[in-house]
Amino acid sequence: MKNILEGSRAIALTIKNINPAVVSAYPITPQTHIVEDLAKFKADGEADYEYARAESEFAAASIVLGASATGVRTYTATCSQGLLLMAEVVYNIAGMRLPIVMTCANRAVSAPINIWNDQQDVMSVRDAGWIMFFAENHQETVDQHIMAYKIAEKLKLPVMVNVDGFVLTHTYEPVEIPTREQIKKYLPDYKSTKGEFLDPNNPVTMGAFATPADYMEIREELHNDLIASKKIIDEEYKKFNKFFKQTVNGQQSTVNSPFLEYTGPSNPKVILVAMGSVIGTIKETVSEMNNIKSLAANLMREKIGILKIKIYRPFPAEEILKIIGKAKYVAVIDKSISLGQIGILASDIKAAAQGKINSKIQSFIVGLGGRDVTKEMVKKIIREVKTNGDEVKFIGK
Amino acid sequence: MFQIRIHGRGGQGVVTAAELIAIAAFKDGKIAQAFPYFGVERTGAPIEAYARLSDQVIQTRERVYNPDILIIVDSTLIGTLDMTSDCDRNTKIVINSAQDKKDIKINFPKENIFTIDATKIALEIFGKNLSNTVILGAFAKDTGLITLKGLEAAIREKFADKGKEIIEKNIKAIDKAYNN
Known part of the structure; x- marks a missing residue:
């Protein structure tokens, strides 16, 4: 219940x-x-x-x-x-x-x-x-x-x-x-x-030298x-x-595994990749486009895919590449950064993609320290990723 | 989907009010979401909380920027905090105030302003200014978004640990505000 x-x-x-x-x-x-x-x-x-x-x-x-x-x-x-x-x-x-x-x-x-x-x-x-x-x-x-x-x-x-x-x-x-x-x-x-555990009847050493x-x-x-x-x-x-059949997760998805969930067309132009609760805001942003209040219809029309990473370690590199390889532009949206480098998930995905796919992969940083991630920011990322340049971008407004 | 934003001060039960709206709507058979925007918790500091009500799964996590309903638990915030610039002209505003709505210093169509002297009802029933649940009785009446029955059930659930007396007083308070 x-x-x-x-x-x-x-x-x-x-x-x-x-x-x-x-x-x-x-x-x-x-x-x-x-x-x-x-x-x-x-x-x-x-x-x-x-x-x-x-x-x-x-x-x-x-x-x-x-x-x-x-x-x-x-x-x-x-x-x-x-x-x-x-x-x-x-x-x-x-x-x-x-x-x-x-x-x-x-x-x-x-x-x-x-x-x-x-x-x-x-x-x-x-x-x-x-x-x-x-x-x-x-x-x-x-x-x-x-x-x-x-x-x-x-x-x-x-x-x-x-x-x-x-x-x-x-x-x-x-x-x-x-x-x-x-x-x-x-x-x-x-x-x-x-x-394999501390048991007086079967003495073992754990975490040894x-x-x-x-x-x-x-x-x-x-x-x-x-x-x-x-x-x-x-x-x-x-x-x-x-x-357990109670779950509503992944209902709209085209690919759903323990590692990731992909929602979108098979021929996306843009894929947005993220982890955690921000995926909900991304989905609703796309749902509301074109005044038609439908995620599926808008994903098709806009050729946008949404990729949610559910397991980050072990890193599901092959599964990710299989999906993002079809897109021209990949926006990886991180709520963390390796200071002096780029977003951390973005960094992992770029490393995995090296020499394997031709998509442009760009790192976007959002929501640091509780900055609200708004639908406007998601729209901005969709616009930005389609432009030239692939430097890391902080989207704070 | 209906979006609700509640303004008040730390210690006035603003977060609880948002949660009660969501629980009440859920009891009424709707899908609901409620969450706070905390500063670091400080009594008396301005605070916001949000609720969304819908017939479908609510996925967005962004704060409520264009509320359909604005609830102002503490009218001393009027004039010190901009609460209405992102509201459209159809937004309904429920304010805890003893003033008539024509005297409220808020630049907004008067037909969309609803006042309730929740503080007076709270002082009568609780002996102190616990106006957060009281104002929800007026919210239920003025917006029709939650039923009084749903709100009662929400109070019984949310305040289960607080004991029978507090629950009954809160129910009396929302009844009084609803029938005001």
Whole structure:
């Protein structure tokens, strides 16, 4: 049954129904409502998990690392400065192959101090070895959290679910939260593998020292496992869609996979690529063109395609190229930037496209530090990408 | 789609009001969205919140720039903050004010201005100026976008943790504003 909920509450209710054994977090705006709700569920006797209050994000990440190493399901959430403080542990979690799921309520990074949304925070740990989801709306957020646990526990890899801070965490909209029973059918209780967790009966060392003789192969193996995870992710996505039919996501799309969603014609002139909630604004901008109030009709008429990246790591390079290769102009819309370079998703796509497709790929930066991304800005990007020049452009007005 | 923008000050329940509109519309069978624009939360600072109501999925996340309905919870903002320059002449404005609408210093067609002395009703019922729910009773009546029944259900759900007394007082307040 659908209900109208704040995004943070939708996440908290989903985590409650996923039933982790240990939750640890340190509050930080705009993630706070999630962990407050989880603490309240516990205090009200509605949840069984251990709720470990931490003295910092570094401690929260360390607590879930330790708990996960003992072979139980865990959860944490953070963003921005909190994620930066966790960074050392974030790398360790991936290196130790711990199936931790974390929500990042994406927010700008200081200085200047800013509590509002962009996606710079997650980009600081994009190379750590986590699988990274990005959600467009509440339903996708809920669905991705459930899938995240299944994928993490199957692959022994951590998963981060990125939700735009405030834009999703503080918005009320209709969403369906599967019950604990429904989730359990898809996501059975977590059982860690013998010999791969801290067990007094089977002592092991985790996160051990590796000399130059071994370190490189261990890192290569982690990389290869992330690349190979695509097959399992794809299988789990299909299974998920069989179990849960409530989702409205991807209804209008022409291509829909766990990695991306493409909405538009097969012969687009322009493709707009983005991650997260801004996709909704892009879709509505195109819907309203020509006074005909139809996304499908306008996409055809304007020869525009909209490409949503749902999984950023492992990077779905081949799938992306297959779609954008048909377009003359590709606008990659980032809410983050590698300062001194270009938008970070744009940079990845340009690297993947090198020598393989002929489309012009241009980087556009929007929404830094909570700057509202308006329909006018989306229209401006559509105009700009069709002009000469491919330098990075900040679209702030 | 109908777009609503609410102006008030931090601490006056502006965000809650937007959320109540969305919940009420959802209870009425519509699709709804509500979200705030926070400054860093400071009591007394101007604050905005938004709601959208539609029969179809609402995808846009941009703030509301051309509201169909403008709600002003705190009339002391009039003259200090430009709230109407992006409104068109059909925008309806619901204002919490004891003044007659002809005396409100806002340059706008008077037939589209609706006033309700929500502060007076709030003081009578709560003993303090909690006018955010009160004004929604007037909003329901003046715009017809949400039903009183939907609003009641929204209050019961949103204030479930606050206890029966607060819920009943709020329902009394919206009834009074609706039938004002």
